[in-house]
Amino acid sequence: MLVLLDGVTNNKSMRILAHSFQIYIRKELDIFILMTGLYENIYQLQNEKSLTFLYRAPKIHMLPLNSGAIIDSYKSIFDIDQKSAKEMADETKGYAFAYQVLGYVKWRNPEKSLKQILLEYEQYLEEYIYQKIWSELLDTDYNVLFALEGKEKMKIKRLRDKINMSSSLFSTYRDRLDKKGLIDTSKYGFIGLLLPRFSNFVEKQR
Numbered sequence: 001m002l003v004l005l006d007g008v009t010n011n012k013s014m015r016i017l018a019h020s021f022q023i024y025i026r027k028e029l030d031i032f033i034l035m036t037g038l039y040e041n042i043y044q045l046q047n048e049k050s051l052t053f054l055y056r057a058p059k060i061h062m063l064p065l066n067s068g069a070i071i072d073s074y075k076s077i078f079d080i081d082q083k084s085a086k087e088m089a090d091e092t093k094g095y096a097f098a099y100q101v102l103g104y105v106k107w108r109n110p111e112k113s114l115k116q117i118l119l120e121y122e123q124y125l126e127e128y129i130y131q132k133i134w135s136e137l138l139d140t141d142y143n144v145l146f147a148l149e150g151k152e153k154m155k156i157k158r159l160r161d162k163i164n165m166s167s168s169l170f171s172t173y174r175d176r177l178d179k180k181g182l183i184d185t186s187k188y189g190f191i192g193l194l195l196p197r198f199s200n201f202v203e204k205q206r
Helices: 014-026 039-046 050-055 067-078 081-093 094-106 114-135 139-147 156-163 166-178 199-204
Strands: 003-004 030-036 190-191
Touching: 003 067, 014 039, 014 050, 030 050, 039 050, 039 166, 067 094, 081 094, 081 114, 094 114, 114 199, 139 166, 156 166, 156 190, 190 199
Parallel strands: 003 030
Antiparallel strands: none
16 A cells, blocks of 8 residues: 655654554554655654664655756647747746746746746745745744845855854854755755745745
């Protein structure tokens, strides 16, 4: 038996299910659970003292969607050229929800250009994702995001100097923002905003 769970969070029902699954494993029952969810939610669940067995469970960290596949999809659905489809794909940064939202907004406004629908696209991202994320951040998180000034790449040392923060303390907040999927830390010594058009949202919060 395969049980599929989407949008996993650390709540009472989920903890009960996880405990039950541990018992099923010990009894060698033929059952599997496939969980998906935000990194921070799964991290909190597996961090429960009685659920540490989840640390040993196989995990797949999802990468952004393939840019070429998004381009081909937009070209096919909206009958647009390669350049226009690429411009749309670039605006999603490979995020599945952004890909769906931008496609939906374009579908509702087929006669409008990408530039003309970006505001509505941003509003959907803000309402359904960014406002919730923002409400769960700490004041120091805000300071780090503001200091990035909307850049996709900035030297970490320059950022630390701007907010007057030690290397050890900064590492704590960098890890927090990284686990929330808000920043890109893939290039050593650099940091930058990751989500599509998130810089515009951050600027509005000043």
